[in-house]
Amino acid sequence: MFDWNDLKAFLAVARGGSTLAAAKTLRINQTTVARRIEALETSVGLKLFERGQTGSRLTGAGEDLLAEAERMEASASAFGSRAAAHQRGLAGTIRVTSTELIANLAITPALGEFRALFPDVKVDLIVTDRALDLAAGEADVAIRAGLALPVSDLVARKLGEFDFALYCSRDYAARRGLPSSVEDLRNHDLIGGDGASLPLPGMKWMLDQVPGVEPAHTSNSVTNLNIAVKAGLGIAPVGCLLADLEPDLIQCVPPVPELRYSAWVVTRPELKDTPRMRAFIDFIVPHFAALRRGLEAKGEAMKAEKAAAVVAFPKTA
Numbered sequence: 001m002f003d004w005n006d007l008k009a010f011l012a013v014a015r016g017g018s019t020l021a022a023a024k025t026l027r028i029n030q031t032t033v034a035r036r037i038e039a040l041e042t043s044v045g046l047k048l049f050e051r052g053q054t055g056s057r058l059t060g061a062g063e064d065l066l067a068e069a070e071r072m073e074a075s076a077s078a079f080g081s082r083a084a085a086h087q088r089g090l091a092g093t094i095r096v097t098s099t100e101l102i103a104n105l106a107i108t109p110a111l112g113e114f115r116a117l118f119p120d121v122k123v124d125l126i127v128t129d130r131a132l133d134l135a136a137g138e139a140d141v142a143i144r145a146g147l148a149l150p151v152s153d154l155v156a157r158k159l160g161e162f163d164f165a166l167y168c169s170r171d172y173a174a175r176r177g178l179p180s181s182v183e184d185l186r187n188h189d190l191i192g193g194d195g196a197s198l199p200l201p202g203m204k205w206m207l208d209q210v211p212g213v214e215p216a217h218t219s220n221s222v223t224n225l226n227i228a229v230k231a232g233l234g235i236a237p238v239g240c241l242l243a244d245l246e247p248d249l250i251q252c253v254p255p256v257p258e259l260r261y262s263a264w265v266v267t268r269p270e271l272k273d274t275p276r277m278r279a280f281i282d283f284i285v286p287h288f289a290a291l292r293r294g295l296e297a298k299g300e301a302m303k304a305e306k307a308a309a310v311v312a313f314p315k316t317a
Contacts, residue, residue, distance in 0.1 A: 002044060067290065078117055090121055092121060102145070145262065164240065167251055
């Protein structure tokens with residue numbers, strides 16, 4: 001039977017890309033990490049990583065087992081948090097803020113499980129695309145996404161990274177064709193954001209490629225922007241994690257490396273070690289990891305069908 005510490009090393013190497021990165025995360029030496037990975041591979045009878053000069057890459061078996069390891073991590077975290085709750089008498093309110101998209105996709109569906117674990121902790125969800133001021137007390141914790149976090153005294157824990165690309169609907173592609181290049185966006189309907197209320201770097205990047213072009217449609221909501229793309233109103237930047245799951249959305253321009261988003265859970269330093277805040281953060285981090293892995297797996301299943309659809313649509317010049 002494998003050791004739970006070996007599984008933690010497996011997860012850390014998978015996320016960090018190397019035994020060195022995993023050693024820093026786990027605060028143990030690199031040799032110990034490598035020994036734990038070897039022990040786990042021996043116990044399961046499988047090679048889990050391909051080792052190279054640039055780091056460690058998951059094998060097919062490793063990729064398949066990663067989701068199970070993340071579920072075990074989430075269960076272990078929940079077990080530990082619940083035991084701690086009995087010891088510390090967890091109670092109180094947490095004001096959590098996020099965008100509507102994140103709230104609907106990731107937070108609200110998880111709150112039932114969180115409430116079952118911590119029945120005396122109440123979560124008040126503040127849904128807005130505006131970044132509330134945690135330092136000023138507008139909320140206690142935020143789930144935020146962007147290219148980088150502003151420099152501040154806030155404490156952040158990274159949840160993951162996400163690609164953005166330009167998408168349109170099948171209906172739009174059938175009527176207007178697909179752009180043959182970024183410059184060809186000038187000949188298409190673009191969906192824009194309404195000023196600071198929709199602070200998507202991908203939006204600015206798209207419009208910067210075709211200076212002087214006015215969007216055919218604008219929205220001040222990320223959720224509504226995605227619906228506008230599905231409705232065939234034009235082309236806009238959409239997160240690949242969700243867009244790849246939509247059979248009616250077609251990728252017009254490949255993911256832009258400089259627009260790769262990250263997501264964090266953020267709170268004030270004086271709150272991070274309070275029992276109810278620690279319980280929420282320790283619960284939501286593995287939940288996000290498992291959710292992302294599941295969405296990526298479903299998205300992969302859609303790619304072949306979408307690739308065939310892209311070939312079928314004409315390119316504009």
